Amino acid sequence: MSDREFDVIVYGATGFVGKLTAEYLAKHAPTGTRVALAGRSEHKLAQVRFNLPAPANEWPLVIADSNSPASLDAMAARTRVVCTTVGPYLKYGENVLAATVNAGTDYVDLTGEVPFVRLSIDKFHDQAASNGARIVHSCGFDSVPSDIGAYLLHKKVTEDGEGTLGDTTMVVRSFRGGISGGTIDSMRVIAKEAGDANTRRTLLDPHALSTEPGGYAGIKRSAEPSDMAIVSGSKVDPSLKGTLAPFFMASYNTRIVRRSNAILDGAYGKDFHYGEAMYVGGIPLVSTAIAAAVAAGTTAFLGAMSIGPVRSVLDRLLPKPGEGPTEKVRETGHFTTETYTTTTTGKRYRSRMVAKGDPGYKATAVMLAESALSLALHRDELPPRTGVLTTAAAIGDVLIERLRGAGFRLETERLS
Template identity: 40%
Template sequence: MHKAYDIVLWGATGFTGQLVAQYLLHQYGTGQALAWAIAGRNESKLKKIRTELGNENIPMIIADSHDRASLEAMVQQTKVVCTTVGPYAKYGDLLVELCVTQGVHYCDLTGEIQWMRRTIDQHHQQAQVNQTKIVHCCGVDSIPSDMGVYFLQKQAQKQWQAYAKEVKLRLTEVSGGVSGGTVASLDNVMEEAKKDPQVQAVLDNPYSLNPVGQQQGNDQLELTETTYDDDFKAWIAPFVMAAINARVVRRSHALNGFPYGEDFRYDEATFTGEGITGWAKAQLTSVVSNALFDPTSFLKKLINPFLPDPGKGPSEKQRENGYYKMVLRGESADGKVLKVLVHGDRDPGYGSTSKMLAESAVCLAKDELPASYGVLTPHTAMGEALLQRLEKNAGVKFSLLED
């Protein structure tokens, strides 16, 4: 069946949605090889976005997330729905359901573990039957982690003809503020966990995104305090995105049939450096990270005024000056080590995330991809094709580090 569009961008009037639209226009133009449209419920706001982008020819679709008929009409017109409308646990259920029933691929920026578990339980099987790819976590959580492990294991195969049995990711450098949407989603997850023991159980299980019956392994829950890392010879602290990233990496591994072995181990943390300075930075990072996960804490209330609201974010200059670096260390069963650097050329929360999401959508619409379907991860849905796009277009580089 012919589709009018390759991609429909749902949520184009929000802060991140505007950045995705800006990127698609700059990178692919309109009415050319990529057919795309912006969608939302407010026509005047969509028109304003077109004016701000300097292009009145971008097609618009009016739909409402609470109106099934209008949302269904939108989904039927496209090969891929790319959505920035969160928290997804509040606004995403119907859209995922319609994409699955219509056989339309889908990508988003969610980091909400409990909602992902729900979409897996409700839609994975039918999405497989309908040959549909539902791909969560297509931003800074969790593409650098998921594709970083993919890249590292590819290098391990080349060098060792074996896979790394343990991988550690350390966020080593970052410049750019946290996303207001991320903060809102975190708050929403914690609120749900307080009310629902099943949600808390999902958060308490490091393997909770794995298929049912495949949720055992050697990994512990995420780091919550300052620790010395002997492998990196430095102090480390909690990494606020570790809970979602690590579960996505484990789901990729499980969906691929555990190629690295069922005893494969993976963890993430923030690298803060050596000596007393490294220790002090780790202590501060630990306090702030733990406060973010406790909406009722005194410290969270104290830092709330300094956190961005959903839909608000850094200036263009701050985004362009932002960047991040992550180092992954892989170790083989016989003690061989290799390290990989993942480097993003914009602030992680918005500049880099918007480019990664846009390229994920284009990848789903245009590229020859693995014959994998269901509720997937970036790695299992798109594999090598996504890696190439990230490096060529999205300013995310993966490289082998020489010791």
């Protein structure tokens, strides 16, 4: 890696989140960090660079196209880390993965697509491990708060000598932000792919990402919390009042957290079971009604996306790829997640992550950029793991400190 021309290449820099990630790097990457912008159009890349803060003025432009493996190979060979925002990843991601793995280059992305990560494991894990590449998926709001929240609990419980983690639940305590055309486009692709029986089995398997290449955990769905459950807050922790609603990204985030535990050789414990939910208020009757409405609305939306004619109607109403919320929405957004556990010794713990900025855009750009910088600039401090990894398993401690330096609040406390 010492002879690479760049530390980070932002691939997809002309897209909505790509621009935000490039802007963050221009403002906050340490002096001397070598960054380049990559995409299909030199003209559009030059426009993006022109509008970035002054440190980006001399950043090189790299022409690369997801449909041109040769251009991707050339791009990957020039950098320590490829930071890609080009999704849906099931449509555009495989060739980028192949190029980075072939070059032994590290990789970060924003995927929230279970089938894509499964493909990544099956097709590229062994080669990436052999070539010394770290493939780190889901470095934004999906799934850094989930993954790092559980990892923080594991570290604190281990430090206190209070056994291992038991039933663990991440609660989205507050959330304000928009939804992107890119996220909607990923949902379209997943809905279409779900027509295939094998893909559907993968989507429904709570441990779909927990095994190594070719593996199938075969664990019953009932062995883990339901991704669509309406949960009493007091069952998660006595401090939580009211009823908790399903969190719409639980069916992805939970698989990533379980993969982290698998990569860490089950360090979270044999009694570790992980779920996610969303806080909708502490008044019992009101929160129960809201939780039921959220569950019904989520189910209806996902069902509608799986029906071709209905999806065509929704396509005309929903945001298009490349679209996103206004700057005001991005700036006034925020999120707070709290992850609760009861250990095998009966002690209660909570970790918390708090950040300003729209979760899916401004905050995600920070998390993605800091993940890339963790890999590029802190290689001697990282665990010696390679292959298809997660943020907790690949860059956990380094990323935690970099996010704190970026203004995120990350804390862990013992409750009893």
